[in-house]
Amino acid sequence: MTASNASAAEPRISNWNLPNAITVARIVLAPVFMWMLLADDGSDGALRWWAALLFVVAIASDGIDGHIARSRNLVTDLGKILDPIADKVLTGGALVALSILGELPWWVTIVVLVREIGITVHRFIVISDHVVAAAWMGKLKTLAQAVAISLALAPFWVLLGDWVLWVNGVFMTIAVLLTIASGIDYVVTAVRGSRADRQVKR
């Protein structure tokens, strides 16, 4: 069933609801958190810890808005589109800031951004036909990115030693591999869908 068929059959849910407001707040928090991260001069690292905390709170709200939307029957097409964008603004902003700080190779950030922007562009291209909601692998990818970025942001290595950086590298590698795999998953699903469409039209 397409989004337009569904909305014709069901009562309309307002886009102005709590889950979507939380999603928008996540987008608004992204530049604030980036500023805190980049403004930290390293003297006592306090701003960096606050930036890491803000990121964790903001990315955790991803689970909260989804839960509220489903449990209160407030799922909207706008929310389905906006939620992944909010995640991407936050995680993409964090990766760009880490690369600017010289703590993450730029190629890692670019690979992730190409995948994230690619799926977003695809969502907008097909939006008049159907809404591409987040797939389970996309959700797992966002969770892996959230853990890897949180670890990369919080300067635990100052307290615990350089081995923490090695652990962070392992988590970041898993996140990048899942990012690529889930991107391929969307491409395969899209190609299969368009093939099936063509067969129906024949």
Ligand SMILES: O=P(O)(O)OC[C@H](O)CO
């Ligand atoms: O991989 P995407 O673009 O479907 O994004 C997944 C969302 O971030 C999950 O909340």
